[in-house]
Structure formats: structure tokens, C-alpha cells
Amino acid sequence: MLPLTVPPSTSPPTFASPREAGAISALLRGEVARLIGPTLQPDLRRIGFLLLCTLAGAGLYGSAIGSWRGEGQMAYAAVKIPSILLLTAAGNAAANALMAPLLGVSIGFRQSMAAVLSGFAITSLVLAALSPVVWFQLWNLPSVDAGWTERGHAFYTIQLTQVLVIGFAGAVGNIRLYQLLCRLAPSPTAAMRVLLAWLGGNFLLGTQLTWIFRPYFGSHALPVEFLRDHPLQGNFFETFAYGALQTLGRH
């Protein structure tokens, strides 16, 4: 989709404020250095811009996937999807800042936070752009009032679509994050090491937060609610392992 090579170095910043038109374009093009400064030492306003992109983009996508169940699910998912991204960034902020210099990329806390947030912001913008498509797809599926079989098929179709869409958006965000790390790292290998370490941490925390905050589009067999009755009970990996064992007939 996008090249893993680093784009040629950009000229010095030509616009100073993220409020100017083109800030979103610069972010999507991977010109994060242009947007938040070549040394990646963003002030609060620029961090705020990345937060706003994440909140708005992921929130829009959340409302689209919640539209299948309607009722409060649209609002719930619009709150929960950006919350997961931001809590993941916050929860791993210290670990990310610590790992980067250990793995050969000498950046500080604020720089690592800005880099991770820029990846999440790009992912959120891609999700926002695909929200109308997702909304249209869900609108065309049998509703929860349909027969058990039809709505069950719809549920699994939604699951599959979300995996594809979120996977695609996440890949775009991470490719841009890698390109940004390449600018800051002494070598592409060091940049890749840091990226993989950050991805590992974000995956671990992100999957558990995703588990806690369920449901998103809402199971066709369960009522609409903000959180399940026991949100902290169990975890993603246990459930995955249980499912795998069930599939293999060993449980």
C-alpha cells in the first residue's frame, strides 16, 4: 500500500499552525515532522491537534459501527473506540519512552508520545474516511429484528468487515509511524526494532482494553449496553485460547 522506504526529507515547515488547511493532509502524507516540528518537540496545541484527529476520526467510525444496533450503541461506540486508542497511548507512554532509547532511538517522553499519537491519528483519519462505506454496508444488512439465521450472518459479516477495515487503517498508521521513526533513528533496523516493541506493547494493552470495553456493534443475541455485566472478567487471550481449543476439540 505505502512504501516502507522513507520519503525524501521535507523542506522546513511552511505552515506553523495545525489549524491551517492542509494540516490533515500533511499528517496523512506522513509529514509529521513538518506538522509538529523537525525535532518532534510538539507543544500542547499540536499534541491537542493529534488528540482531536483521534477523537473525531475514531469517534465517527465508532458511531458507524454502532449504527447496526441503533439505540444507544452509536453513542457508546463513538465514545469507546477513541477511548481505547487514547488509553492505550497513555498506558504505554512510559514504556514506549523507555524502550526507544534502549533499542537505539534516542528520543524523549514527549517525542515518543507524539510519534505514537501521530500513528493513532492517521489510523483514525483513515477510519473516519471509511465510515460512510461501513455505515452503508451495515444499513444494507438484515437488522437485529430479522430471523435468527439472517441476523447471525449479518453479525459475522460485520465482524469480518471490521477486521479488514481496522487492519487496513492500522497498517497505514504503522507504516507512517515507521517512516517517522526512520527520521529519528540512526538506522532503519533501529527504527524497526522500536516499532515492533511499541506494537507489542500496544497490542497487549489494546486487546485487553478492547475486551473490557466490549460491545461495539453489539451482539445480535445480547441487549445494548455500555459495558457487559462483568467487563473485567476474563481477557482476550484466554477467550482466544479457549476458542482455539474448542475448535480443535480438546476442551
Next chain:
Amino acid sequence: MNTSTPSTPPLTSSPDSNTGLSALVSRLLRHPATLMGEFPGTEPAIGLYLVTVVGALAYGIVVGSFSTGSLVWRVPLKLLGGLVASAAICTPSLYVFSVLAGATLHPRQLLRLVGGLLAVATLLLLSVAPVAWVFSESTTSAGFVGFLHWGFWLLAIAFGFRLLRTCSRALGATHLAPFIAWAIIFLLVVFQMATALRPWLGRSPTIVPGEKLFFLNHWGRVLDDSLSSGSGPRR
């Protein structure tokens, strides 16, 4: 992945450019990249959408001519509405994918890009409308006529995607993959829109069906019906 940087035509218009609709169509077909630059006179997006409206309605009349009853006048409206709605649903992603491909895009240029895509596609449809009409009048197989219309549509939209590629290069895009991804999304949306707005051929008491179906399920049903009945529904 195409990472080469092709030579791009200048974005500025020649000073003696004619700004009428025929000149716009000529420019659209011959030098589409120039539509992305400064343009004398009326905003070209208006002309492009006007061409789309005329082309879609005219081709819709040909599609509707196969049917009887209210579908004759409903089909042109559904064709135009479906096309515009599909484009509207996919416009945000076109912007994001264009920027990911490296293009620098102003909202006005985005409108022209979408307008150009639709205008070229509907012009192509208009050009094959006589052929489609001949088949509509001489065939009773809805399956065959439906297949023919889909073939014409895919041909038309292929030229639309070609225009998108040309214009995006002029806007600085260097990667092809995001546009291929967007083209697939747009085609999927169009297929689903066509299913949501069915029927297009035959007879129907309602404007749109009550039952919601995924387009692959719908196509499977149509294929089953056609195979079991031998030649599909009759007029």
C-alpha cells in the same frame, strides 16, 4: 506498486480556452489533468455534474425502456440517485487515499475529481446507449440485458478510474496502490447500491425492496432463478 514519477501535463489552462460545456467535455476527454488547475470562467465542477445528470438520466431511460409500468420512469432517477449517493459515500475515502498516495488536493479539486470520474463514466454509457437500446427492444431475457448493462457500466467506470489516475498524477500522487484500493471500495459500494435500489428490470410495485440483501446473496438468487427458469423473468 508504481513509484515512478510520470511526466505530468501543466495544470494551467491556455489563455484562449473556451469555457463552454462542449469545450469542457473536450477537455475532459482529451486533457483531463488540466481540469485540476486554474480554470477560466465558471467552476468546471458544475459542468461536470451537469454532464453526469444528463448522461445518467439518458442512460437510465434506456435501461428503463426494457421494463413496463412505473419502472420506466423510476429507473433513470434511481440510476442518477444511486450514482451520486455512491460517489458521496466514497468521496471522504478518495480524499484520504489520494493524500496517502502523495497528492496535494484542495476540496475544489476533489469535487472536480469526483465530477470528472462520474462525467466520463456517464458519457461512456451515453455513447453505448443506442446499442443497449437495440438489445432492450429485441431481447426478452432480463438476465442477458442485466449482464449487458453491467458490462457497459464496468467499461465506463474503467475509463473513469483511468481519468482518476491521470488527474491524481497531475496533483502529485506517486503511488498507484491507494487508488486501486479506492477503486475496489467504490465498485463494492456501487454493487451494493444497485442491490439496495433493485429492481432495475422487469416490474415492481414498490420503489425499493423491503428486504435488505448483500449483493453477492442477491446475485446468487438471480443466478439460481435464471438457471431454474431457463431464460429468466419475462416482460
